[in-house]
Amino acid sequence: MAVYDSILDLIGNTPIVDVSQLSPNPKVRILAKLEGQNPAGSVKDRIAMAMIEAAESDGTLSPGRTIIEPSSGNTGIALAMICRLKGYQLKIVLPESVTVERRQMLEAFGAEIIPSPGGEGSNGAVRMAQWLADENPDWVFLYQYGNEANPTAHYNTTGPEILRDVPEITHFVAGLGTSGTLMGVGTYLKEQKPDVKIYAVEPPSGERVEGLRSLDDGYVPPVFEKWGGMELLDGKRIVRPLESLEWTRRLVSDAGIFAGPSSGAALAGAVKVAQRIDEGTIVFIVCDGGWKYLSTGAYTGDLEATADNLDKIIYF
């Protein structure tokens, strides 16, 4: 093994593991790409690094500057690790309805947390960060939902890694948050192998966030529109908390993979695809490990009660 100069050199090049024991169809392989192996623990390390490097090279970010970003957790944690090493101040607008572990990780890396109302969810955090960025023009607002470096990071790294490791891929499944993973990987895969199908899985978004009172609160990330998400995706489905949890537990019990609940949702989506096709190879994204969700009871708590609990927090 090589000796690396910095923890940041470990971002990307994540392993893929065959979890076909979870496939309902013996002719369909299901493969998990373990993004939780990134150093700050999630797929977001890739885009955090790419957004910071892009802002450095175009001159918007220079030593001593302050970065502001809304995040339900993983992007914030990844930025916090990188900012710590690079000497930037970081402020994360974090909905109050996230797990305690997320807050603790941000604090461990020295980020300042600006709480946004839990009931307004991620959309509320985006609105507050936008407002704060407007009020403080000297702060650098990376804005993952609209930053080209987000999907581009996946186009340049995640997509090529998948095709290099699984040239026989027929289907790709990932969670839809900022849409960066799906847009970047999906665009790359379809350019290289036009028959590959791209499926999005959404975490439950309705009952969960009590403050979202009206459909007018809906939000579509600019990244999704700029990268032609409507044309790129072959399907999109919502996965309920109970179903997410059941598959998160199957990942642990049947494959030994300790992942967060949104990875269970992605697996549930992959299983649905496997039921529908005759044969193929599905790659899905395990976006983070389970560590940050232990306090929810996701792995050992009563299933129904925990699903109800997950309905009230933001884990995506």
Next chain:
Amino acid sequence: MLRPAAGGQSSVEAAGDTIGDVVKSLIAAHPGLETNLVDENGDVRRFVNVYVNDEDIRFLDKLDTKVADGDEVAILPAVAGG
């Protein structure tokens, strides 16, 4: 999501062979929903997602998507994670 406009109910019964018909019958029963759900052209609004048995209709046949007895239709605002 539609509770305030649907008389406080979180789920309602609606009839129709396609999602378009279901939406029309919903609006007929709960006129307050109309501006929430559809734009001036009668299309589902951009920030609204409609699902049949958890599948987003934008990637099926949109408002022409067929529905059968017992199918579950969900109407939710688009939400971004991250």
